Amino acid sequence: MNSKNNNIIHIPYGGYKNETSINGVTIRQLTEKKGLDILHHRLGDGNRWAVGPIAGWDGLEFVYILKGSLSWKEKDTLKIASIGDHLIMDPILEDTLFKAIGETEFLYISSDSMYDSVDEQVKEYMDLAVTVEEKDGYTADHCSRIKDLSMKVGEVMGLSSEAMLELNFGSFLHDIGKTKVPDRILNKPGKLSIEEYEEMKLHTIYGATLLKKTGIPILEKASTIVEQHHERYNGTGYPKGLKGDDISFLANIVAVIDSFDAMTSVRVYSQGRPLESALEEIKKERGRLFHPEVVDAFLFIQKKGEL
Incomplete structure:
Protein backbone atom coordinates (compact mmCIF):
# COMPACT_ATOMS: atom_id res chain seq x y z
CA MET A 1 0.00 0.00 0.00
CA TYR A 115 -2.38 14.14 13.97
CA ASP A 116 -2.73 13.99 17.77
CA SER A 117 -4.70 17.25 17.87
CA VAL A 118 -7.08 15.93 15.22
CA ASP A 119 -7.57 12.68 17.10
CA GLU A 120 -8.28 14.58 20.31
CA GLN A 121 -10.94 16.64 18.53
CA VAL A 122 -12.56 13.49 17.15
CA LYS A 123 -12.49 11.90 20.61
CA GLU A 124 -14.27 14.91 22.07
CA TYR A 125 -17.10 14.54 19.56
CA MET A 126 -17.36 10.79 20.19
CA ASP A 127 -17.55 11.33 23.95
CA LEU A 128 -20.07 14.13 23.46
CA ALA A 129 -22.26 11.89 21.30
CA VAL A 130 -22.44 9.27 24.06
CA THR A 131 -23.23 11.89 26.71
CA VAL A 132 -26.08 13.45 24.76
CA GLU A 133 -27.68 10.05 24.04
CA GLU A 134 -27.69 9.31 27.75
CA LYS A 135 -29.54 12.60 28.29
CA ASP A 136 -32.11 11.49 25.72
CA GLY A 137 -32.83 8.33 27.67
CA TYR A 138 -30.60 5.84 25.85
CA THR A 139 -27.96 3.65 27.44
CA ALA A 140 -24.28 4.56 27.06
CA ASP A 141 -23.72 1.96 24.35
CA HIS A 142 -26.44 3.26 22.02
CA CYS A 143 -23.91 4.93 19.70
CA SER A 144 -21.82 1.77 19.55
CA ARG A 145 -24.88 -0.38 18.82
CA ILE A 146 -25.90 1.87 15.92
CA LYS A 147 -22.34 1.82 14.58
CA ASP A 148 -21.84 -1.93 14.94
CA LEU A 149 -25.11 -2.89 13.25
CA SER A 150 -24.62 -0.28 10.52
CA MET A 151 -21.19 -1.70 9.78
CA LYS A 152 -22.59 -5.23 9.58
CA VAL A 153 -25.19 -4.06 7.07
CA GLY A 154 -22.50 -2.21 5.12
CA GLU A 155 -20.38 -5.36 4.95
CA VAL A 156 -23.32 -7.45 3.68
CA MET A 157 -23.93 -4.83 1.01
CA GLY A 158 -20.29 -4.87 -0.08
CA LEU A 159 -19.58 -1.18 0.52
CA SER A 160 -16.16 0.21 -0.34
CA SER A 161 -13.59 0.82 2.39
CA GLU A 162 -14.07 4.57 2.03
CA ALA A 163 -17.85 4.28 2.36
CA MET A 164 -17.47 2.01 5.38
CA LEU A 165 -15.26 4.55 7.11
CA GLU A 166 -17.79 7.31 6.44
CA LEU A 167 -20.54 5.03 7.75
CA ASN A 168 -18.49 4.26 10.85
CA PHE A 169 -18.29 7.92 11.86
CA GLY A 170 -21.72 8.98 10.64
CA SER A 171 -23.52 6.18 12.46
CA PHE A 172 -21.71 6.77 15.75
CA LEU A 173 -22.24 10.54 15.58
CA HIS A 174 -25.74 10.48 14.07
CA ASP A 175 -27.32 12.38 16.99
CA ILE A 176 -24.43 14.70 17.83
CA GLY A 177 -26.67 17.68 17.00
CA LYS A 178 -28.76 16.98 20.10
CA THR A 179 -26.07 18.87 21.99
CA LYS A 180 -27.86 22.02 20.82
CA VAL A 181 -31.33 20.81 21.82
CA PRO A 182 -32.45 22.13 25.25
CA ASP A 183 -32.27 19.61 28.11
CA ARG A 184 -35.91 20.33 28.98
CA ILE A 185 -36.82 18.71 25.64
CA LEU A 186 -34.29 15.87 25.77
CA ASN A 187 -35.23 15.00 29.36
CA LYS A 188 -39.00 15.35 28.98
CA PRO A 189 -40.60 12.06 30.09
CA GLY A 190 -43.87 12.59 28.21
CA LYS A 191 -44.86 13.33 24.62
CA LEU A 192 -43.31 16.43 23.08
CA SER A 193 -45.48 19.35 22.05
CA ILE A 194 -45.57 20.33 18.37
CA GLU A 195 -43.13 23.17 19.05
CA GLU A 196 -40.81 20.93 21.05
CA TYR A 197 -40.85 18.28 18.33
CA GLU A 198 -39.96 20.87 15.69
CA GLU A 199 -37.01 21.92 17.84
CA MET A 200 -35.96 18.30 18.29
CA LYS A 201 -35.99 17.73 14.52
CA LEU A 202 -33.38 20.45 14.09
CA HIS A 203 -30.75 18.19 15.69
CA THR A 204 -30.06 16.77 12.22
CA ILE A 205 -29.12 20.20 10.86
CA TYR A 206 -27.27 21.18 14.04
CA GLY A 207 -25.18 18.01 13.86
CA ALA A 208 -24.33 18.34 10.18
CA THR A 209 -23.28 21.96 10.66
CA LEU A 210 -21.10 21.02 13.63
CA LEU A 211 -19.22 18.35 11.67
CA LYS A 212 -18.79 20.52 8.58
CA LYS A 213 -17.10 23.17 10.70
CA THR A 214 -14.45 20.78 12.06
CA GLY A 215 -12.31 20.97 8.93
CA ILE A 216 -11.68 17.21 9.29
CA PRO A 217 -12.44 15.60 5.92
CA ILE A 218 -13.97 12.35 7.18
CA LEU A 219 -16.25 14.21 9.61
CA GLU A 220 -17.27 16.60 6.85
CA LYS A 221 -18.25 13.60 4.72
CA ALA A 222 -20.10 11.99 7.63
CA SER A 223 -22.17 15.16 8.07
CA THR A 224 -24.46 14.00 5.24
CA ILE A 225 -25.42 10.88 7.22
CA VAL A 226 -26.01 12.99 10.32
CA GLU A 227 -28.26 15.39 8.40
CA GLN A 228 -30.25 12.74 6.55
CA HIS A 229 -30.66 9.80 8.94
CA HIS A 230 -34.28 10.83 9.65
CA GLU A 231 -35.20 11.19 5.97
CA ARG A 232 -37.57 8.49 4.76
CA TYR A 233 -37.69 6.60 1.48
CA ASN A 234 -41.17 7.91 0.62
CA GLY A 235 -40.33 11.53 1.38
CA THR A 236 -42.10 11.79 4.76
CA GLY A 237 -38.95 12.31 6.82
CA TYR A 238 -36.99 15.38 7.88
CA PRO A 239 -35.31 17.87 7.72
CA LYS A 240 -35.81 18.30 3.95
CA GLY A 241 -38.37 15.67 2.99
CA LEU A 242 -35.97 13.93 0.61
CA LYS A 243 -37.10 10.68 -1.00
CA GLY A 244 -35.73 7.70 -2.90
CA ASP A 245 -32.27 8.06 -4.37
CA ASP A 246 -32.05 11.69 -3.24
CA ILE A 247 -31.20 10.32 0.21
CA SER A 248 -27.62 9.26 0.88
CA PHE A 249 -27.44 5.47 0.74
CA LEU A 250 -25.39 5.47 3.93
CA ALA A 251 -28.03 7.57 5.67
CA ASN A 252 -30.61 4.97 4.60
CA ILE A 253 -28.62 2.34 6.49
CA VAL A 254 -28.49 4.39 9.68
CA ALA A 255 -32.21 5.18 9.33
CA VAL A 256 -33.12 1.49 9.56
CA ILE A 257 -30.69 0.69 12.38
CA ASP A 258 -31.58 3.77 14.43
CA SER A 259 -35.31 3.09 14.05
CA PHE A 260 -34.88 -0.53 15.10
CA ASP A 261 -32.81 0.45 18.14
CA ALA A 262 -35.31 3.16 19.12
CA MET A 263 -38.16 0.64 18.94
CA THR A 264 -36.39 -1.95 21.09
CA SER A 265 -34.71 0.35 23.64
CA VAL A 266 -36.07 0.90 27.13
CA ARG A 267 -36.22 4.64 27.78
CA VAL A 268 -37.89 7.00 30.27
CA TYR A 269 -41.05 7.22 28.15
CA SER A 270 -40.94 3.78 26.48
CA GLN A 271 -40.58 0.19 27.68
CA GLY A 272 -39.30 -0.94 24.29
CA ARG A 273 -40.95 -3.33 21.87
CA PRO A 274 -40.19 -7.06 21.65
CA LEU A 275 -37.67 -8.02 18.98
CA GLU A 276 -40.22 -9.76 16.75
CA SER A 277 -42.57 -6.77 16.88
CA ALA A 278 -39.78 -4.39 15.85
CA LEU A 279 -38.72 -6.71 13.01
CA GLU A 280 -42.28 -6.88 11.71
CA GLU A 281 -42.41 -3.08 11.70
CA ILE A 282 -39.17 -2.89 9.69
CA LYS A 283 -40.53 -5.45 7.21
CA LYS A 284 -43.84 -3.58 6.89
CA GLU A 285 -42.08 -0.32 6.08
CA ARG A 286 -39.76 -1.88 3.46
CA GLY A 287 -39.95 0.28 0.34
CA ARG A 288 -42.10 2.87 2.12
CA LEU A 289 -40.16 4.42 5.00
CA PHE A 290 -37.00 2.37 4.50
CA HIS A 291 -34.81 1.59 1.50
CA PRO A 292 -35.75 -1.97 0.40
CA GLU A 293 -32.18 -3.13 -0.20
CA VAL A 294 -31.12 -1.94 3.24
CA VAL A 295 -34.04 -3.74 4.87
CA ASP A 296 -33.10 -6.94 3.03
CA ALA A 297 -29.50 -6.68 4.27
CA PHE A 298 -30.69 -5.94 7.80
CA LEU A 299 -32.98 -8.97 7.80
CA PHE A 300 -30.12 -11.08 6.47
CA ILE A 301 -27.91 -10.28 9.47
CA GLN A 302 -30.91 -10.90 11.75
CA LYS A 303 -31.34 -14.40 10.27
CA LYS A 304 -27.64 -15.01 10.92
CA GLY A 305 -28.27 -14.18 14.59
CA GLU A 306 -26.12 -11.04 14.58
CA LEU A 307 -28.58 -8.61 16.15
Whole structure:
Protein backbone atom coordinates (compact mmCIF):
# COMPACT_ATOMS: atom_id res chain seq x y z
CA MET A 1 0.00 0.00 0.00
CA ASN A 2 2.15 2.82 -1.28
CA SER A 3 0.54 6.19 -1.98
CA LYS A 4 1.16 9.89 -1.74
CA ASN A 5 -0.98 12.53 -0.03
CA ASN A 6 -1.58 14.38 3.23
CA ASN A 7 -1.91 12.66 6.63
CA ILE A 8 -3.90 10.05 8.52
CA ILE A 9 -6.68 9.81 11.06
CA HIS A 10 -7.19 6.82 13.35
CA ILE A 11 -10.04 4.78 14.71
CA PRO A 12 -10.17 4.77 17.62
CA TYR A 13 -8.53 7.97 18.68
CA GLY A 14 -6.85 9.77 21.54
CA GLY A 15 -3.61 11.44 22.46
CA TYR A 16 -2.00 8.02 23.03
CA LYS A 17 -0.37 9.14 26.26
CA ASN A 18 0.22 5.77 27.89
CA GLU A 19 -2.86 3.76 26.86
CA THR A 20 -6.31 4.34 25.34
CA SER A 21 -9.02 1.67 25.07
CA ILE A 22 -12.41 1.87 23.38
CA ASN A 23 -14.74 -0.47 21.50
CA GLY A 24 -12.42 -3.45 21.62
CA VAL A 25 -9.30 -1.55 20.50
CA THR A 26 -6.38 -0.70 22.77
CA ILE A 27 -3.64 1.72 21.72
CA ARG A 28 -0.44 2.21 23.72
CA GLN A 29 2.14 4.82 22.88
CA LEU A 30 5.60 3.28 23.12
CA THR A 31 7.59 6.41 22.32
CA GLU A 32 7.32 9.85 20.79
CA LYS A 33 10.79 11.21 20.14
CA LYS A 34 12.58 13.26 17.49
CA GLY A 35 9.46 13.45 15.37
CA LEU A 36 8.90 9.69 15.48
CA ASP A 37 5.76 8.18 17.01
CA ILE A 38 5.57 4.43 17.71
CA LEU A 39 2.26 2.94 18.82
CA HIS A 40 1.20 -0.57 19.75
CA HIS A 41 -2.35 -1.46 18.65
CA ARG A 42 -4.39 -4.40 19.94
CA LEU A 43 -7.73 -5.15 18.26
CA GLY A 44 -10.32 -7.69 19.33
CA ASP A 45 -11.65 -10.03 16.66
CA GLY A 46 -13.88 -8.12 14.25
CA ASN A 47 -12.90 -4.68 15.53
CA ARG A 48 -11.77 -1.95 13.15
CA TRP A 49 -9.00 0.61 12.72
CA ALA A 50 -8.66 3.12 9.92
CA VAL A 51 -6.37 5.56 8.17
CA GLY A 52 -7.27 8.35 5.80
CA PRO A 53 -5.95 11.60 4.35
CA ILE A 54 -5.75 14.83 6.33
CA ALA A 55 -4.48 17.99 4.65
CA GLY A 56 -1.30 19.67 5.79
CA TRP A 57 1.21 16.90 6.34
CA ASP A 58 3.30 14.60 4.16
CA GLY A 59 5.01 11.99 6.31
CA LEU A 60 5.56 8.24 6.33
CA GLU A 61 3.29 5.67 8.00
CA PHE A 62 4.34 2.08 8.63
CA VAL A 63 2.37 -0.90 10.00
CA TYR A 64 3.93 -4.22 11.08
CA ILE A 65 1.64 -7.12 12.01
CA LEU A 66 2.66 -8.86 15.26
CA LYS A 67 -0.34 -11.15 15.76
CA GLY A 68 -3.51 -12.08 13.88
CA SER A 69 -4.46 -10.44 10.59
CA LEU A 70 -5.92 -7.24 9.16
CA SER A 71 -8.29 -7.25 6.19
CA TRP A 72 -9.27 -4.28 4.03
CA LYS A 73 -10.58 -3.45 0.59
CA GLU A 74 -8.65 -1.85 -2.25
CA LYS A 75 -11.38 -0.96 -4.72
CA ASP A 76 -13.30 -4.27 -4.93
CA THR A 77 -10.41 -6.52 -3.92
CA LEU A 78 -10.17 -7.91 -0.40
CA LYS A 79 -6.62 -7.71 0.97
CA ILE A 80 -5.23 -9.48 4.05
CA ALA A 81 -2.01 -8.82 5.97
CA SER A 82 -0.89 -11.40 8.54
CA ILE A 83 1.94 -11.95 11.05
CA GLY A 84 5.23 -10.62 9.69
CA ASP A 85 3.60 -8.58 6.91
CA HIS A 86 4.02 -4.82 6.74
CA LEU A 87 2.26 -1.91 5.06
CA ILE A 88 3.91 1.32 3.95
CA MET A 89 1.80 4.46 3.54
CA ASP A 90 3.73 7.42 2.23
CA PRO A 91 1.13 8.59 3.16
CA ILE A 92 -2.23 7.11 2.19
CA LEU A 93 -4.42 8.51 -0.62
CA GLU A 94 -7.83 7.15 0.35
CA ASP A 95 -9.71 6.44 3.55
CA THR A 96 -9.09 2.78 4.38
CA LEU A 97 -10.86 0.74 7.00
CA PHE A 98 -9.09 -2.31 8.43
CA LYS A 99 -10.83 -5.16 10.25
CA ALA A 100 -9.16 -7.58 12.65
CA ILE A 101 -9.31 -11.30 11.87
CA GLY A 102 -8.85 -12.92 15.25
CA GLU A 103 -7.10 -11.15 18.11
CA THR A 104 -4.72 -8.82 16.29
CA GLU A 105 -1.72 -6.72 17.32
CA PHE A 106 0.48 -4.47 15.23
CA LEU A 107 3.05 -1.71 15.52
CA TYR A 108 2.14 1.60 13.95
CA ILE A 109 5.05 3.94 13.22
CA SER A 110 4.62 7.51 12.04
CA SER A 111 7.35 9.96 11.05
CA ASP A 112 5.36 12.73 12.74
CA SER A 113 2.67 12.96 15.41
CA MET A 114 0.84 16.12 14.36
CA TYR A 115 -2.38 14.14 13.97
CA ASP A 116 -2.73 13.99 17.77
CA SER A 117 -4.70 17.25 17.87
CA VAL A 118 -7.08 15.93 15.22
CA ASP A 119 -7.57 12.68 17.10
CA GLU A 120 -8.28 14.58 20.31
CA GLN A 121 -10.94 16.64 18.53
CA VAL A 122 -12.56 13.49 17.15
CA LYS A 123 -12.49 11.90 20.61
CA GLU A 124 -14.27 14.91 22.07
CA TYR A 125 -17.10 14.54 19.56
CA MET A 126 -17.36 10.79 20.19
CA ASP A 127 -17.55 11.33 23.95
CA LEU A 128 -20.07 14.13 23.46
CA ALA A 129 -22.26 11.89 21.30
CA VAL A 130 -22.44 9.27 24.06
CA THR A 131 -23.23 11.89 26.71
CA VAL A 132 -26.08 13.45 24.76
CA GLU A 133 -27.68 10.05 24.04
CA GLU A 134 -27.69 9.31 27.75
CA LYS A 135 -29.54 12.60 28.29
CA ASP A 136 -32.11 11.49 25.72
CA GLY A 137 -32.83 8.33 27.67
CA TYR A 138 -30.60 5.84 25.85
CA THR A 139 -27.96 3.65 27.44
CA ALA A 140 -24.28 4.56 27.06
CA ASP A 141 -23.72 1.96 24.35
CA HIS A 142 -26.44 3.26 22.02
CA CYS A 143 -23.91 4.93 19.70
CA SER A 144 -21.82 1.77 19.55
CA ARG A 145 -24.88 -0.38 18.82
CA ILE A 146 -25.90 1.87 15.92
CA LYS A 147 -22.34 1.82 14.58
CA ASP A 148 -21.84 -1.93 14.94
CA LEU A 149 -25.11 -2.89 13.25
CA SER A 150 -24.62 -0.28 10.52
CA MET A 151 -21.19 -1.70 9.78
CA LYS A 152 -22.59 -5.23 9.58
CA VAL A 153 -25.19 -4.06 7.07
CA GLY A 154 -22.50 -2.21 5.12
CA GLU A 155 -20.38 -5.36 4.95
CA VAL A 156 -23.32 -7.45 3.68
CA MET A 157 -23.93 -4.83 1.01
CA GLY A 158 -20.29 -4.87 -0.08
CA LEU A 159 -19.58 -1.18 0.52
CA SER A 160 -16.16 0.21 -0.34
CA SER A 161 -13.59 0.82 2.39
CA GLU A 162 -14.07 4.57 2.03
CA ALA A 163 -17.85 4.28 2.36
CA MET A 164 -17.47 2.01 5.38
CA LEU A 165 -15.26 4.55 7.11
CA GLU A 166 -17.79 7.31 6.44
CA LEU A 167 -20.54 5.03 7.75
CA ASN A 168 -18.49 4.26 10.85
CA PHE A 169 -18.29 7.92 11.86
CA GLY A 170 -21.72 8.98 10.64
CA SER A 171 -23.52 6.18 12.46
CA PHE A 172 -21.71 6.77 15.75
CA LEU A 173 -22.24 10.54 15.58
CA HIS A 174 -25.74 10.48 14.07
CA ASP A 175 -27.32 12.38 16.99
CA ILE A 176 -24.43 14.70 17.83
CA GLY A 177 -26.67 17.68 17.00
CA LYS A 178 -28.76 16.98 20.10
CA THR A 179 -26.07 18.87 21.99
CA LYS A 180 -27.86 22.02 20.82
CA VAL A 181 -31.33 20.81 21.82
CA PRO A 182 -32.45 22.13 25.25
CA ASP A 183 -32.27 19.61 28.11
CA ARG A 184 -35.91 20.33 28.98
CA ILE A 185 -36.82 18.71 25.64
CA LEU A 186 -34.29 15.87 25.77
CA ASN A 187 -35.23 15.00 29.36
CA LYS A 188 -39.00 15.35 28.98
CA PRO A 189 -40.60 12.06 30.09
CA GLY A 190 -43.87 12.59 28.21
CA LYS A 191 -44.86 13.33 24.62
CA LEU A 192 -43.31 16.43 23.08
CA SER A 193 -45.48 19.35 22.05
CA ILE A 194 -45.57 20.33 18.37
CA GLU A 195 -43.13 23.17 19.05
CA GLU A 196 -40.81 20.93 21.05
CA TYR A 197 -40.85 18.28 18.33
CA GLU A 198 -39.96 20.87 15.69
CA GLU A 199 -37.01 21.92 17.84
CA MET A 200 -35.96 18.30 18.29
CA LYS A 201 -35.99 17.73 14.52
CA LEU A 202 -33.38 20.45 14.09
CA HIS A 203 -30.75 18.19 15.69
CA THR A 204 -30.06 16.77 12.22
CA ILE A 205 -29.12 20.20 10.86
CA TYR A 206 -27.27 21.18 14.04
CA GLY A 207 -25.18 18.01 13.86
CA ALA A 208 -24.33 18.34 10.18
CA THR A 209 -23.28 21.96 10.66
CA LEU A 210 -21.10 21.02 13.63
CA LEU A 211 -19.22 18.35 11.67
CA LYS A 212 -18.79 20.52 8.58
CA LYS A 213 -17.10 23.17 10.70
CA THR A 214 -14.45 20.78 12.06
CA GLY A 215 -12.31 20.97 8.93
CA ILE A 216 -11.68 17.21 9.29
CA PRO A 217 -12.44 15.60 5.92
CA ILE A 218 -13.97 12.35 7.18
CA LEU A 219 -16.25 14.21 9.61
CA GLU A 220 -17.27 16.60 6.85
CA LYS A 221 -18.25 13.60 4.72
CA ALA A 222 -20.10 11.99 7.63
CA SER A 223 -22.17 15.16 8.07
CA THR A 224 -24.46 14.00 5.24
CA ILE A 225 -25.42 10.88 7.22
CA VAL A 226 -26.01 12.99 10.32
CA GLU A 227 -28.26 15.39 8.40
CA GLN A 228 -30.25 12.74 6.55
CA HIS A 229 -30.66 9.80 8.94
CA HIS A 230 -34.28 10.83 9.65
CA GLU A 231 -35.20 11.19 5.97
CA ARG A 232 -37.57 8.49 4.76
CA TYR A 233 -37.69 6.60 1.48
CA ASN A 234 -41.17 7.91 0.62
CA GLY A 235 -40.33 11.53 1.38
CA THR A 236 -42.10 11.79 4.76
CA GLY A 237 -38.95 12.31 6.82
CA TYR A 238 -36.99 15.38 7.88
CA PRO A 239 -35.31 17.87 7.72
CA LYS A 240 -35.81 18.30 3.95
CA GLY A 241 -38.37 15.67 2.99
CA LEU A 242 -35.97 13.93 0.61
CA LYS A 243 -37.10 10.68 -1.00
CA GLY A 244 -35.73 7.70 -2.90
CA ASP A 245 -32.27 8.06 -4.37
CA ASP A 246 -32.05 11.69 -3.24
CA ILE A 247 -31.20 10.32 0.21
CA SER A 248 -27.62 9.26 0.88
CA PHE A 249 -27.44 5.47 0.74
CA LEU A 250 -25.39 5.47 3.93
CA ALA A 251 -28.03 7.57 5.67
CA ASN A 252 -30.61 4.97 4.60
CA ILE A 253 -28.62 2.34 6.49
CA VAL A 254 -28.49 4.39 9.68
CA ALA A 255 -32.21 5.18 9.33
CA VAL A 256 -33.12 1.49 9.56
CA ILE A 257 -30.69 0.69 12.38
CA ASP A 258 -31.58 3.77 14.43
CA SER A 259 -35.31 3.09 14.05
CA PHE A 260 -34.88 -0.53 15.10
CA ASP A 261 -32.81 0.45 18.14
CA ALA A 262 -35.31 3.16 19.12
CA MET A 263 -38.16 0.64 18.94
CA THR A 264 -36.39 -1.95 21.09
CA SER A 265 -34.71 0.35 23.64
CA VAL A 266 -36.07 0.90 27.13
CA ARG A 267 -36.22 4.64 27.78
CA VAL A 268 -37.89 7.00 30.27
CA TYR A 269 -41.05 7.22 28.15
CA SER A 270 -40.94 3.78 26.48
CA GLN A 271 -40.58 0.19 27.68
CA GLY A 272 -39.30 -0.94 24.29
CA ARG A 273 -40.95 -3.33 21.87
CA PRO A 274 -40.19 -7.06 21.65
CA LEU A 275 -37.67 -8.02 18.98
CA GLU A 276 -40.22 -9.76 16.75
CA SER A 277 -42.57 -6.77 16.88
CA ALA A 278 -39.78 -4.39 15.85
CA LEU A 279 -38.72 -6.71 13.01
CA GLU A 280 -42.28 -6.88 11.71
CA GLU A 281 -42.41 -3.08 11.70
CA ILE A 282 -39.17 -2.89 9.69
CA LYS A 283 -40.53 -5.45 7.21
CA LYS A 284 -43.84 -3.58 6.89
CA GLU A 285 -42.08 -0.32 6.08
CA ARG A 286 -39.76 -1.88 3.46
CA GLY A 287 -39.95 0.28 0.34
CA ARG A 288 -42.10 2.87 2.12
CA LEU A 289 -40.16 4.42 5.00
CA PHE A 290 -37.00 2.37 4.50
CA HIS A 291 -34.81 1.59 1.50
CA PRO A 292 -35.75 -1.97 0.40
CA GLU A 293 -32.18 -3.13 -0.20
CA VAL A 294 -31.12 -1.94 3.24
CA VAL A 295 -34.04 -3.74 4.87
CA ASP A 296 -33.10 -6.94 3.03
CA ALA A 297 -29.50 -6.68 4.27
CA PHE A 298 -30.69 -5.94 7.80
CA LEU A 299 -32.98 -8.97 7.80
CA PHE A 300 -30.12 -11.08 6.47
CA ILE A 301 -27.91 -10.28 9.47
CA GLN A 302 -30.91 -10.90 11.75
CA LYS A 303 -31.34 -14.40 10.27
CA LYS A 304 -27.64 -15.01 10.92
CA GLY A 305 -28.27 -14.18 14.59
CA GLU A 306 -26.12 -11.04 14.58
CA LEU A 307 -28.58 -8.61 16.15
